[in-house]
Amino acid sequence: MASWQAKVLNSVLSYIAKPGMHARGTRLSLADIRRRLLALDSRYLAWPKGLVSENLSLSHSCLIHYRLEPGAAPTPRIAIFYVRGGGFCFKTPNAHGRFIADLCRELDADAYVPDYRLAPEHPFPAPLEDVLEGYERFLSRWSGPFVVMGDSAGGNLAMSLLLQVKEKGLRLPGCAVLLSPALDLGITGNSERLLSADDPLFSIESLLRLRGAYLQGANPMDVRASPLHGDLHGMPPMLLLAGTRELLLEDSERMALRLRESGAEVEQHFLAHMPHVFPLFEILPEAREAREFILEFIQRRLM
Secondary structure (H helix, E strand, O other), X not given: OOOHHHHHHHHHHHHHHHHHHEEOXXXXXXXXXXXXXXXXHHHHOOOOOOEEEEEEXXXXXXXXXXXXXXXXXXXXXXXXXXXXXXXXXXOOHHHHHHHHHHHHHHHOEEEEEEEOOOOOOOOOXXXXXXXXXXXXXXXXXXXXXXXXXXXXXXXXXXXXXHHHHHHHOOXXXXXXXXXXXXXXXXXXXXXXXXXXXXXXXXXXXXHHHHXXXXXXXOOOOOOOOOHHHOOOOOOXXXXXXXXXXXXXHHHHHHHHHHHHHOOOOEEEEEEOOOOOOHHHOOOOHHHHHHHHXXXXXXXXXXX
16 A cells, blocks of 8 residues: 555646646747756755765766765765666656665765756767766766665666676676666557556656657667667666556566576566656655665675
């Protein structure tokens, strides 16, 4: 049974967030939606206390180094390379900053976040190129243990990054954590299940719109866009988290199965009645439960 907080959140998402791709019956541009999300993010979510950032320049974007203020935490023992989600088109710095700050406090960690270019202005593969360049810059600065994380579209980019890292012979993380990842832009799963999903946040229309804005005619079966179909041999231990009300749930289920078939260590937690990327909603008891799964998994693998 979902908590009362989760029931309220699902209702809010269904009646306010889900119709947000439109306004008064008019379809909003993705640029307009981006501006609205950024305004809401900064207005209603305060920047986490004690978290400071430094921008490291990349060719077309930057890598953000997040750290807790001196005295707020000991010297970092591990690092988190975190790829933020946002449907390839949006970003919510404060929402993600709060989540990342909590992880940094609990794990005595620094975090590195690629501020990749966004679609539709910069379609596939530009965001992934930025993430890969950010990862290479990260490796030049950090030699200790680390985890790669990503949520939603960031989960797609994080998984695609791991495939690229393996192909290029770069250093892989000690483990990886994916939250509600979008792993199959080819949409090759069970279409009946997809159409019947009771997702409080995404509709089929919005999912296809964001997918189209990112791909813009590129082959959706390219493994850089649909990492579910890549060669998963040699992947690090991985934790997959998702909610059972998600359109994208099957992506996580299929990835867990494919990872096991490829010999990788994988753990999964699919929490009943939870919406997309629910661990970011810190007010939910289920989010706190999911965060415990994440912390325990990382601690067991890296510490």
